[in-house]
Amino acid sequence: MRFVLTLCLALTAIFSGAVQADVAAGQSAYASRGCIGCHGAGGVSAATTYPSLKGRDADFIRKNLTDYRSGARKNAVMNAMAAGLSDTDIRNLADYIDSLK
Numbered sequence: 019m020r021f022v023l024t025l026c027l028a029l030t031a032i033f034s035g036a037v038q039a040d041v042a043a044g045q046s047a048y049a050s051r052g053c054i055g056c057h058g059a060g061g062v063s064a065a066t067t068y069p070s071l072k073g074r075d076a077d078f079i080r081k082n083l084t085d086y087r088s089g090a091r092k093n094a095v096m097n098a099m100a101a102g103l104s105d106t107d108i109r110n111l112a113d114y115i116d117s118l119k
Contacts, residue, residue: 044114
């Protein structure tokens with residue numbers, strides 16, 4: 019019984035740390051990949067031309083970035099921005115944007 023409890027606690031610690039790492043990596047990517055230039059600091063765009071991302075959930079961001087990357091969704095700027103993103107990059111960005119609520 020102690021083993022099961024210890025295992026559950028260890029897994030909780032591991033997975034809760036991974037979530038934080040994803041958000042931190044996503045925040046770094048948001049700044050370094052230029053997202054902040056159009057979508058604004060904290061996901062709030064200063065220009066109506068570009069949508070604010072604050073308040074969007076992770077599934078919405080993942081789906082849209084995946085569609086931009088594959089070309090299923092067309093926008094020259096976003097297709098180029100998403101082309102270099104890995105699945106991990108997309109998950110990290112989505113988790114960061116989701117945290118901005």
